[in-house]
Amino acid sequence: MHNKSNKALVLLSGGLDSSVVLSICSRKKYQIYAISFDYGQRHKIELENARWQANYFNCKIHEIFKIEFYGGSALTDNIEVPQNRSVETIPDDIPITYVPSRNIVFLSYACGYAEINDIDNIYLGVNSLDYSGYPDCRKEFIDRFEDLINNSTKKGLEGRKFKINTPLINMTKAQIIQLGKNNNVNFAMTLSCYNPEKKYPCGKCDSCLLRQRGFEEAGLKDPLKNYII
Numbered sequence: 134m135h136n137k138s139n140k141a142l143v144l145l146s147g148g149l150d151s152s153v154v155l156s157i158c159s160r161k162k163y164q165i166y167a168i169s170f171d172y173g174q175r176h177k178i179e180l181e182n183a184r185w186q187a188n189y190f191n192c193k194i195h196e197i198f199k200i201e202f203y204g205g206s207a208l209t210d211n212i213e214v215p216q217n218r219s220v221e222t223i224p225d226d227i228p229i230t231y232v233p234s235r236n237i238v239f240l241s242y243a244c245g246y247a248e249i250n251d252i253d254n255i256y257l258g259v260n261s262l263d264y265s266g267y268p269d270c271r272k273e274f275i276d277r278f279e280d281l282i283n284n285s286t287k288k289g290l291e292g293r294k295f296k297i298n299t300p301l302i303n304m305t306k307a308q309i310i311q312l313g314k315n316n317n318v319n320f321a322m323t324l325s326c327y328n329p330e331k332k333y334p335c336g337k338c339d340s341c342l343l344r345q346r347g348f349e350e351a352g353l354k355d356p357l358k359n360y361i362i
Contacts, residue, residue, distance in 0.1 A: 140252040141298075142243055143167045145195070147183030149323040149344060150258030150301055153309050156316035157300055158256055159190045167195040168246060170239055172202045172232070173209045178332045179324040186322060198242060206232040207327070214328040216337035228266045228339070230327055236269035237278070240297070244282045247295060256298045262305055275299055306347025314353060321356035 141163035145151045158165050169183040180197060187195035204210045207229045214230065236259070243255050259270040268274065279297045283289035301309050313320065325344040326334035334341050334357055348355040 138251055138253055140164045140166060140250065141254045141256055142247045142250070142252045143192075144239055144243055144255070144257040145169050145183045145187060146258070147179035147181065147186065147324055148258070149313070149318075149320065149325050150260060150309060152182070152186045152318050152320075152323045153313040153316065154256050154258040154300060155186055155190050155192075156313060156318050160316055163254070165190065165192040166246070166250060166252060167192045168243060169195070169197045170200055170242070171197055172200040172235070174232075175208055175214075176324060176326055176329050178329055181332070182322050182324050186319075189319065189322070200238065202232065202235075206230060208232055214338050216328075216335070218339060218342070226266060227268060230339070231267055234269070236267075236274070240278055240282075244286065244295065248286055248288045253293065254296050254298055256300070258301050259299050260301050260304065260306075260309070262303055270302075272299070272302055275302070305350070306343055307350035310347050310351040310353060314351075324357075 141158045141161070143151070143155050143158055143165060145155055145167040146169060155165070155167065167183070167187045169180055171177060171180060183197070184195065202209050206212070207214045209232060212229060215228070240255070240257070247255055259275065261271050275297050279295060283294050289295060304312070310320070324332070324334065325340045327338040327340050328335045336345070345355065345358070
C-alpha cells in the first residue's frame with residue numbers, strides 16, 4: 134500500500150483566495166510546493182505577491198510557468214473589464230473575464246508536476262459561492278477532473294491516487310477572509326483586482342467589489358483600501 138506523502142502542491146496566483154489556501158497547508162504542516170502561472174494576464178503584478186506569499190509561508194519550492202494563452206478574455210485581451218456593477222446584480226452567466234479552459238490547463242500542469250514529485254494532494258482556491266459564473270470553479274468540474282487524472286496517469290492507475298482539495302469552494306468571501314486572518318495571512322500582499330494600475334487595485338471591477346464586501350461583512354479593514362486608484 135502506498136504511504137501518503139506529507140507534500141502538498143498549491144496553485145498560487147498571489148490573490149486573496151490562493152494565499153488563504155497556502156496558509157491552510159502551512160497550518161497542516163505540509164511540505165509545500167507552489168506553482169504559479171504567467172499567462173499574459175493584465176494583473177500579472179499578482180505574481181510578485183505569489184513570490185512573497187511563497188517565501189512567507191516557507192514553501193520548499195515556488196515555480197512560475199509561462200503559458201502563451203490564446204485570448205478570448207478581458208483578462209488577457211484588449212477587452213474592457215466590467216466596472217462599477219452592484220455586487221447584488223452581477224449576472225450569473227459566464228463573464229467576459231472567463232479565460233477559456235484556464236483551470237483545465239493549470240490543473241493539467243499541476244497533475245504532471247505532482248506526479249513527478251510524488252505529491253498526492255493538490256490544493257487550489259476555487260470558490261463557487263460568492264461568484265459562480267466560472268464553469269471551471271464548480272465542484273462538478275473538480276470531481277470529474279480528479280477522476281480523469283486518476284484514470285489517466287501511471288500514479289493513479291497504480292493506486293497512488295491524487296486528491297484535488299478545494300477548501301474554500303463553499304465559503305463566502307467573508308468566511309475566507311476571517312479564516313485568513315486566523316491563519317496570519319498578510320492581506321496587504323494579496324491582489325484581487327482584474328485591472329490594476331501598476332500594483333494598485335482599481336476598486337471598481339467585480340473582483341475588487343466582492344473583496345470589499347467580504348471585508349465589510351467580516352468586520353475587518355482591507356489594508357489595500359487606502360491604495361485604490
